[in-house]
Amino acid sequence: MHAAYLKPVEPSEAAIRLRPADRRFGPEPIRRRIRQGQPLFHEGDHAEYVYRIVSGVVRLTRMQQDGRRQVISFGFPGDLVGLPDDDRHTTECEAITACDVVAHRCPHPTGSDRNPEMQRFLMDAALQEIRALQDHFLLLGRRLALEKTAAFLVLLLDRLSEPLGKCRAIRMPMNRTDIADYLGLTPETVSRSFTELRGRRALALDDANTVIVLDPAQLSAIAEGGAEA
Amino acid sequence: MHAAYLKPVEPSEAAIRLRPADRRFGPEPIRRRIRQGQPLFHEGDHAEYVYRIVSGVVRLTRMQQDGRRQVISFGFPGDLVGLPDDDRHTTECEAITACDVVAHRCPHPTGSDRNPEMQRFLMDAALQEIRALQDHFLLLGRRLALEKTAAFLVLLLDRLSEPLGKCRAIRMPMNRTDIADYLGLTPETVSRSFTELRGRRALALDDANTVIVLDPAQLSAIAEGGAEA
DNA sequence: GCGGCTGGTTACAAATTGATACAGAGACGA
DNA sequence: TCGTCTCTGTATCAATTTGTAACCAGCCGC
16 A cells, blocks of 8 residues: 555645734744754753744653653644743653744743733743643643543544545554553553554555545544454 | 641631731732632633732642542642633632631733732742643653652641651641642552551651651652662 | 441452564665 | 665553452441
């Protein structure tokens, strides 16, 4: 099978443009293009900017002392990443595709800078972030690897899918190890889960990174605990 | 063994008092006493207040459609709980001990209310909450049940322990099911992990809810991946 | 005191996941 | 075009966790 019939994952048409909300406060938002594999910031860095993802996908991770890695979240277009705590970034952040971002200077979000628009903007983003992290807990807390994987795909279906004939297709920019570290599994188990979902005709794999969702209802059912069926 | 030698878990001496930060903004903080087992709010409730825990412990949970429950976090004295998203609470919140709380009216934290002190206060709390949730991910992502359990106890040691002779003791207000739903395990596995930690002389169980930490260094080592030793 | 109820612990079997090894596909540069 | 490298998929085996059930202790009401 080939991916030739699918649109490219790079949203090349999505011009780099400021959202209305990005114009409202200063000093001056800075557009940046990040190449694939390049870091936006590191854990512990002084937090000079927060970033809105315009196009592309970033990966937010925390490292353990023993070398294990936890993927905290993925940043998709529209997301704001890099909210600091105590003026420092709390995660690593790396572009897993080429990205266009808008960098907003972030002068002490809890400090004396009294730009109400900026405050409201950051607060809004923080509260949404909290809810998103809580949602991620429901993912990690699921029992079976198959349920976690299905729930992850339901998430991607919402954020990152494109129509393809009567179905929807997901071009996944993250590799199996990223998914495993996001779900608390090993890459092998993720691979097994994809194979199982393909066997159940819930999806097809056009290539390793291209999921065609054949039966979204079944996928949701598995994600919500009906894996034994 | 008996718990007679330990101080009571209810901090009866800790008078209900406003923290300095609680005085700075209005309209008027309201002191409330919550009885054990009573809810502070439910998921989806209109978020009228945020609550600072003065004494006692609350449990924040999200329910799944299939009836499974995820414990998102526990609220200990000093914590602020109830930050809304889109003006609604995003979790259930229940007092697992009797609690004293200070309720702050929370008029549209992202809205037009322009109380800078309140804004800063909420922003600070939100950023700390994000970091705490990220820390929880590292807990859930750990491989072994023994590591998760040890890491959980290290957390409690920091937030909820009292001196007891040369050691420290933890009076745990949550039951095994709460811990299991927090760590993504079953209650049986949590119980087995406690037994294993007792067998390694890392801790003693004065009763089921009273942990005496005998070897905090070993506990930390297990929590950080040295479970096989 | 008795019986039921709840929560915790333990034992054993079953299921799931992790570890290890290896083969195949694709990307990349020489 | 050929190696080499990385990533993915698969198989096998070992380790861990879960499910199930039983048992125990404490608590409460009768």
